[in-house]
Amino acid sequence: xxxxxxxxxxxHQDVIRLEHVSFDYQDxxxxxDLNFAVQQRDFVGLIGSNGAGKSTLMRMIVGLLKPKSGSxxxxxxxIEQFNGxxxxxxxxxxxxxxxxxxxxxxxxxxxGVYGKRNVARRIQKExxxxxxxxxxxxxxxxxxxxxxxxxxxxxxxxxxxxxALINNPELLILDEPTVGIDIETQHDFFQLVQHMHQHHxxxxxxxxxxxxxxxxxxxxxxxxxxxxxxxxxxxxHEIENCEASNLSHTLTVRETVSFKGDERx
Amino acid sequence: MIIELMTSGxxxxxxxGGVLIAVVAPLMGTFLVLRRLSMIGDTLAHVTIAGxxxxxxxxxxxxxxxLIFALLASFAIxxxxxxxxxxxxxxxxxxxxxxxxxxxxxxxxxxxFNLNVTSYLFGSIYTxxxxxxxxxxxxxVLVLIVxxxxxxxxxxxxxxxxxxxxxxxxVRALNIMVTVLTALIISVSxxxxxxxxxxxxxxxxxxxxxxxxxxxxQSIIFSVIIAEIAAIAGLLVAGVWSLAPGATIVLILILILIxxxxxxxxxxx
Numbered sequence: 001x002x003x004x005x006x007x008x009x010x011x012h013q014d015v016i017r018l019e020h021v022s023f024d025y026q027d028x029x030x031x032x033d034l035n036f037a038v039q040q041r042d043f044v045g046l047i048g049s050n051g052a053g054k055s056t057l058m059r060m061i062v063g064l065l066k067p068k069s070g071s072x073x074x075x076x077x078x079i080e081q082f083n084g085x086x087x088x089x090x091x092x093x094x095x096x097x098x099x100x101x102x103x104x105x106x107x108x109x110x111x112g113v114y115g116k117r118n119v120a121r122r123i124q125k126e127x128x129x130x131x132x133x134x135x136x137x138x139x140x141x142x143x144x145x146x147x148x149x150x151x152x153x154x155x156x157x158x159x160x161x162x163x164a165l166i167n168n169p170e171l172l173i174l175d176e177p178t179v180g181i182d183i184e185t186q187h188d189f190f191q192l193v194q195h196m197h198q199h200h201x202x203x204x205x206x207x208x209x210x211x212x213x214x215x216x217x218x219x220x221x222x223x224x225x226x227x228x229x230x231x232x233x234x235x236x237h238e239i240e241n242c243e244a245s246n247l248s249h250t251l252t253v254r255e256t257v258s259f260k261g262d263e264r265x
Numbered sequence: 266m267i268i269e270l271m272t273s274g275x276x277x278x279x280x281x282g283g284v285l286i287a288v289v290a291p292l293m294g295t296f297l298v299l300r301r302l303s304m305i306g307d308t309l310a311h312v313t314i315a316g317x318x319x320x321x322x323x324x325x326x327x328x329x330x331x332l333i334f335a336l337l338a339s340f341a342i343x344x345x346x347x348x349x350x351x352x353x354x355x356x357x358x359x360x361x362x363x364x365x366x367x368x369x370x371x372x373x374x375x376x377x378f379n380l381n382v383t384s385y386l387f388g389s390i391y392t393x394x395x396x397x398x399x400x401x402x403x404x405x406v407l408v409l410i411v412x413x414x415x416x417x418x419x420x421x422x423x424x425x426x427x428x429x430x431x432x433x434x435x436v437r438a439l440n441i442m443v444t445v446l447t448a449l450i451i452s453v454s455x456x457x458x459x460x461x462x463x464x465x466x467x468x469x470x471x472x473x474x475x476x477x478x479x480x481x482x483q484s485i486i487f488s489v490i491i492a493e494i495a496a497i498a499g500l501l502v503a504g505v506w507s508l509a510p511g512a513t514i515v516l517i518l519i520l521i522l523i524x525x526x527x528x529x530x531x532x533x534x
Binding site: 083120 | 299414415417418420421427428429430432434435475479480481482483484
């Protein structure tokens with residue numbers, strides 16, 4: 001069961017396509033025969049209880065886990081051959097990093113450009129510029145030399161979002177981005193993500209615990225259910241301008257989204 | 266007194282060896298501690314002694330056999346870590362006791378060779394030969410070059426291994442590189458600080474710098490400075506008062522850690 005492709009090819013190319021994907025964990029079937037496609041500029045919300053296979057699915061999509069059977073395609077290419085990882089931004093779960101880790105905000109954001117293309121090479125000037133831009137967009141420039149563990153949960157999330165956005169990705173994957181963050185900051189974060197979806201040529205895949213937010217933006221009914229996983233989608237044709245701008249345009253986010261989390265350090 | 270010490274050949278060699286190790290041990294130690302592999306140094310050191318003992322038995326340069334043992338052990342640890350995923354520290358316990366068992370076996374076999382066990386357990390920095398110094402210097406230069414070249418990759422691997430894998434970094438190769446360099450550092454350090462104490466040089470400077478550093482670069486620089494202070498001060502103090510040099514260095518490191526904690530607390534309140 002895949003989503004029908006639309007006439008507007010420019011807007012509706014498959015970004016992620018899963019066909020008959022299954023995954024077992026210690027003889028227990030976590031994901032069984034999952035078919036799903038995410039199209040360009042879709043916003044897909046994924047909800048499921050603990051153990052439903054949300055993280056497993058995310059990890060398969062970014063290539064950290066191999067499905068037991070079935071195929072995964074990214075941007076039309078089988079994942080085994082896929083090489084364009086800089087096209088994907090990934091925001092990990094907040095609790096996946098050690099708060100005592102000695103890394104400054106700048107060091108973390110800059111690590112977004114480290115990849116296959118520049119192994120063992122010195123970082124380029126343009127990459128440093130990209131880093132400054134991404135911090136600017138996320139309004140964390142003032143925090144650049146702070147230790148990441150000293151920031152509030154909301155600020156940390158923006159650091160990871162800046163890191164994910166640094167390469168101007170076409171697909172942004174967010175794995176429970178707001179776990180452990182207070183309600184108000186969660187709300188701000190969702191607003192920011194929604195704004196990006198509305199105004200930028202970016203596809204979103206977000207795992208969330210927050211039913212309210214998902215329903216508010218993506219509607220009450222899941223478009224698909226597979227085991228304990230529920231998929232909610234806002235398609236690209238449901239938002240205005242299909243042709244949207246790239247990251248630099250996100251600067252307008254400043255005017256529309258206030259970061260109340262800043263004051264609660 | 267200090268001038269007298271510095272002009273004596275054996276002390277000068279000890280000094281050079283100590284200074285070199287104090288650069289590279291905390292440097293590599295930072296990567297290990299941050300990846301929760303603090304105990305790996307201790308484990309590899311114990312296995313290295315077994316190799317050193319075998320080297321004496323076979324009458325080849327002992328540090329080389331020690332290094333080979335350390336490398337084999339580090340790969341065995343990785344293997345076991347995968348087999349006992351949820352009890353990763355089991356692998357360290359198994360390999361460590363295996364190393365000690367082998368070492369004591371070889372030492373008993375080598376009784377006739379008049380092996381000096383304590384010099385490898387507690388270090389014998391004053392008996393460093395010219396060859397030892399060249400080997401230590403070679404390892405130090407190699408480690409510095411590799412860390413400088415792969416700085417970005419090592420940062421990302423340490424901070425977020427998943428992100429490193431997603432962005433296409435050769436995670437496996439980088440992990441092996443860290444392991445090999447660690448084994449190298451430990452095997453050449455054994456004669457300087459001793460197998461029982463090398464872990465201190467890998468971890469305590471890092472423990473201090475984690476308390477005060479804000480960034481990754483800063484934390485590595487601080488840990489090297491702290492290790493240098495302890496090594497130089499330790500060697501001088503030990504030289505003047507005829508104390509065990511390795512032990513003196515480690516105790517000074519612990520003293521620095523305590524002072525850092527107190528000062529940090531004082532500043533916070």
